[in-house]
Amino acid sequence: MAFRELVLEHSHAMFRLAWRLSSDESAAEDIVQEAFIKAWKNIGHFRMESSFKSWLHRITVNTAMDYLRKHVRRKQFETEEPEWETADQVGVTVDTGTQIDISTQTQAAMMDLSEAERTALLLKHYEGHSIQEVARIMEITTGACKQNIFRAVKKMRIALRPLVAT
Amino acid sequence: MRNITDDDLTLLFYGEHEDPALAVMVAESDQLSARYEALSNELKLADSYLPPVRGDDYGQDVWQRISSQLNSEPASNGGRLKAWWSAIAQPRFSLAGALSIVLVAVLAFTLGRNGGQEMINAPGAPFNGDSVALANIDSNRLLTHSVSGHLEQVNLVLTQFANASEPGSREAAYATDMLVANRLYRQAAASQGKRKLAAFLADLEPLLIELAHEAQSGSLATRERMQQEVRDGLLFRVRVMNKQLNKSEISI
Numbered sequence: 001m002a003f004r005e006l007v008l009e010h011s012h013a014m015f016r017l018a019w020r021l022s023s024d025e026s027a028a029e030d031i032v033q034e035a036f037i038k039a040w041k042n043i044g045h046f047r048m049e050s051s052f053k054s055w056l057h058r059i060t061v062n063t064a065m066d067y068l069r070k071h072v073r074r075k076q077f078e079t080e081e082p083e084w085e086t087a088d089q090v091g092v093t094v095d096t097g098t099q100i101d102i103s104t105q106t107q108a109a110m111m112d113l114s115e116a117e118r119t120a121l122l123l124k125h126y127e128g129h130s131i132q133e134v135a136r137i138m139e140i141t142t143g144a145c146k147q148n149i150f151r152a153v154k155k156m157r158i159a160l161r162p163l164v165a166t
Numbered sequence: 167m168r169n170i171t172d173d174d175l176t177l178l179f180y181g182e183h184e185d186p187a188l189a190v191m192v193a194e195s196d197q198l199s200a201r202y203e204a205l206s207n208e209l210k211l212a213d214s215y216l217p218p219v220r221g222d223d224y225g226q227d228v229w230q231r232i233s234s235q236l237n238s239e240p241a242s243n244g245g246r247l248k249a250w251w252s253a254i255a256q257p258r259f260s261l262a263g264a265l266s267i268v269l270v271a272v273l274a275f276t277l278g279r280n281g282g283q284e285m286i287n288a289p290g291a292p293f294n295g296d297s298v299a300l301a302n303i304d305s306n307r308l309l310t311h312s313v314s315g316h317l318e319q320v321n322l323v324l325t326q327f328a329n330a331s332e333p334g335s336r337e338a339a340y341a342t343d344m345l346v347a348n349r350l351y352r353q354a355a356a357s358q359g360k361r362k363l364a365a366f367l368a369d370l371e372p373l374l375i376e377l378a379h380e381a382q383s384g385s386l387a388t389r390e391r392m393q394q395e396v397r398d399g400l401l402f403r404v405r406v407m408n409k410q411l412n413k414s415e416i417s418i
Contacts, residue, residue, distance in 0.1 A: 003236065005325070008225035009405070013412070015224065019217040028217070033232050040236050053318060106215045124180060125212060128311030131182050149180075150173045157208045164207050 007036055010053070013127075014060050020122050021064040023111055027071060035063040057127065058137040061119055068115075102163055109159035113152050116140075120148035121156070170198055175205050181308045309358060310411050313351050313367075317408040320344060320370065324404065327377065328396040333389070341377035348374060366407050373400060 014035060018028035038059050110118060116138070123134040135145035170191065177183035178192065179202070192198040323340055352367035376392055 004229050004233070007229045007232070009321075011225035011228045012220055015220055016217045020215065025218050032228060036228065036232050037235055040232075051315070051318070052322065053315075102211060102214050106212055110212075110215060125209070126215075128307070128314070131180075146173075146177075150176060153176050153205075153209065154172070156212055157205065160208045160211045161204075163211060164204075 003040060006052075010056055011036075013053075014056060017057060017060050017122065017127060018064055020110070020126060021061065021119065022068060023107060027067060031060065031064045031067050034067070035060045038063060051133075054129065054133050054137055057123065057129070058139075061123075061137060065115060065119075102160075105159060105163060106156075109156050112159070113155055114148075116148045117152035117155070120145055121152035124149055170201075172201070172205065175202050178202065179206060179209060306358070309351070309354055309360075313355070313363065314408055314411045316344075316347055316351055317404055317411070320348075321401065321404050321408065324396050324401050328393050328401060338378050341374055345371065345374040345378055363407070363411075366403070370400075370404075 011032060014032045015028055018031040018035070019025060022028050022031060035056070039056060042059070110121075113121065119138060120134055123129045123137060124131065129137065131145055131149070132142055134149075135142045138145060138148075140148075170188070174183060174188060175192070175198075178188055183189075192202050323344065348367055348370055352364050352371075355364040355367060373392065373395065376388075
């Protein structure tokens with residue numbers, strides 16, 4: 001069955017996106033499943049203007065937003081300890097004393113962004129979509145999309161700047 | 167010189183700035199280079215925002231959890247599914263996009279490697295060799311994301327080709343576009359020293375050439391041989407390479 005192949009192929013990527021949107025492992029798993037079911041139900045609405053990956057991401061983003069509005073978003077954030085890369089692994093020099101703060105600081109900064117800012121930044125920075133694709137996924141104009149990314153970047157830089165060694 | 171804002175530098179970082187001259191301006195100015203480096207270092211810290219790792223069988227787990235709900239849906243009828251599958255397998259190549267990505271990636275890489283001397287030391291435009299130049303533009307990330315998107319489309323098209331009993335009406339046109347994009351990405355990968363990726367993309371080319379030309383006008387036997395070739399290993403290799411690109415597991 002073709003849909004099974006698509007589920008096998010896209011599950012990991014959808015989980016990564018859902019987790020970054022929710023910052024909650026169990027919520028991300030729920031979001032992925034719900035998003036695939038929605039994709040199945042709406043396959044007739046898929047249009048060729050976007051790639052299949054973008055279409056799935058749009059469904060995942062919408063599902064995550066719905067989910068987050070219904071659930072408390074921060075509870076897991078306080079306790080979960082995902083696997084973080086060290087600063088050395090991401091190619092940036094930081095004070096050794098502040099390395100421990102990078103993970104929590106990044107996550108906290110990300111969760112302090114507005115929904116639109118966070119979504120735009122995630123789709124651009126981590127998923128590698130073009131700004132035009134991000135705008136399509138979020139169903140906003142390209143200009144609005146850029147503004148969301150610019151605001152998100154400004155806020156993230158302010159939050160992360162103290163962690164970069166001078 | 168016009169005022170360069172942090173928003174301009176953000177667009178440059180993500181390879182989205184519409185003015186190609188900006189990269190050169192940044193390379194030529196110590197001040198701009200320093201600003202760009204600061205932005206780059208701060209944004210790279212965000213790469214530490216890694217999700218918990220799922221096992222290899224995660225996709226299968228998801229499928230098992232949702233499949234019972236899918237079976238009850240009317241969408242499982244053959245005609246609708248076939249039409250949908252056919253639709254998603256149709257690629258949406260943007261050769262202009264591929265070309266611009268490749269140009270930016272190669273420019274960034276070359277300037278970074280040569281300190282910018284070769285490409286921007288034009289007569290009358292002195293270059294400060296100590297500047298950060300464009301070494302910090304993440305040409306690797308740019309190329310990886312682009313090739314990954316390309317391989318996703320290749321995967322869809324090859325899957326459809328391997329399972330189609332007769333040629334699709336636009337199969338040849340898609341294969342031609344895919345071939346051109348594939349060559350651009352291969353050249354960019356080679357110029358960045360990504361020999362494994364370049365070799366893999368080179369391996370794809372003969373099949374894409376055949377798909378563009380012979381699969382449409384050739385015999386049924388030719389088509390079946392090509393389908394067998396795709397099913398026997400090429401499709402698997404495309405998927406594995408794309409996964410490796412996405413996970414950055416190996417130095418490609």
